[in-house]
Amino acid sequence: MPLIFLLEDNAVGFLFLSATLLSDCMITNKNLLTDLF
DSSP: OOHHHHHHHOHHHHHHHHHHHHHHHHHHHHHHHHHHO
């Protein structure tokens, strides 16, 4: 069974995935700011 379907049925998994994506975005933005300044 694909991981996506498991996450759709699991609210905790969904929140974990969202937090992971958010962290990746924050890290990317931090790196961009570091490069700019």
